[in-house]
Amino acid sequence: MSEISKIVDRIKSGATTARAEIEAAIKRAETDDTNAILEIIHDRALQRADAVDSGKITGRLAGVPFLAKDNFLTLDSKTTAAAKILENFKAPLQATAIERLESEGAICIGKTNLDAFAHGGSTENSAFGVTKNAIDGERVAGGSSGGSAVAVARGIVPFALGSDTGGSIRQPASFNGVVGYKPTYGMISRYGVVAMASSTDVVGPIAASVADVELLCEIMAGPDGRDGTVFPDYFETNNNGQGAKKIGLVREFMDEGVDESVRERVNDFVKKLRDDGHTVTEVDLPMAKYALPIYYIVTPAEISSNLARYDGIRYGLRDSKAKTLAEVYGMSRNQGFVDENKRRIMIGSYVLSAGFFDAYYLQAEKARTLLINEFNDLFRKYDFLVTPVAPTPAFKIGENIDDPLKMYMADVMTVPASMAGLPALSLPAGTDENGLPIGVQIIGQMKDDAQLLSFAKKYEEQK
């Protein structure tokens, strides 16, 4: 059931006002005990709520509160990317995605926590403290869009924005039992979003229902002239998800290395699909085992380039002890980045250095072609692919923090779709024996977002 339409209807019918809705959401945000939210936007949000109540602002999202991951530039707030180097950065403009939502009357009430610069899978890499899981406070929120997923799971807002480079929307959605959507690469403009790895970065919604995801995609999709990777507008919702589908269950992600409860929930989901008349076949994606090394070559290379702009000169932190220009760069960056940022920037420098470029970076981009070819072969025979979202439910806070490689393993099932630019949905599929949420991932063909969402609507859990 659409949470968004409930709110819109309440306001429209006069049962409540936008101001009351926004005040209530801000109150929920202020009393949150998970550290999901870094900043609340009071004045602008309430002004916009009054404008909805007076009829000056209208639209399909009129009066609906939302939160944005703190790597989206927003007005009247800071945009920190959860890193010290941007701790006091106040953006002079807004991200296109935010503008699109506002143009339909949505109201941004604040910014959510993330792994600094979206580097991580647990939100433990935030310079401003860990976000706790919505269900179990001793466990991680997942990440990097951990704050957004927890805020939706806790009912603070009906939806929140996230960004996904290798799983950063899907994995936290899975860990907190909400719907998370990574659209086709190039569906939504990334203008005004802090860039991480430009060849796989996408923005997308985390919401309580697939219907809400569909509506939000329709509103945010399409070119704005400021992001040259966006396709000419192709997103129109459709009902092509109806009828019997051919579905591939990726064998590589259902082996014994995967938590038993995760496999059980995915198998339950597969049974439901078969009961509904869909065919589900086990399929192979042999390149899956190389997806993680491909990802951890290509994205650090792009990160090292994108994060070169944080130099303490035009904005952001400048180390006051720096005496020379070289010290301004080096000391500001040392102070302003968390360890994971430094690791990725330095790995990027390594794989791009003269003498290593062909062996690492070029080899990875060639391997990426082989991975994409395997996906293309599968999509000639199947409409969708199904996998778990992550090998385990949410892990304990601190459990993986000293072992970067172990942390990277949490991305193993989400990075393949990212490297290929494919749309992928994280859908709640029940819990383990301790009540920890588990998600299934449905991957579609490039630009087949509308059919994927139309199909998935039938399979969301009734709450």
Added chain:
Amino acid sequence: MSARNPVKVDQTTVKHLAMLSDIHLSDQKLAKLTADLEGIIKHIEQLSELDTTGVEPTFQVTELKNVWREDVVEEQLPREELLTLAPNRTETAVKVPKVL
């Protein structure tokens, strides 16, 4: 692709990478990151076993080329608004330490 010698990532390598990356690391951090980077590089090294002879690399997935927009003058952010973001400034410029 030919097999390479196993990677050796020592503090000299990591110091060089930190220099290339413009990050002034403390000695303590250098030691910690050396261990981390060695593990990560060993992991990504797996790709060398893959035969990619004759395979074209994929740098981007949209296949879009030359996306143009109209060449029209748009309103830009005022200089003063951008200068207020700078950690140090004069009236009309961003200020940095002496370069030469």
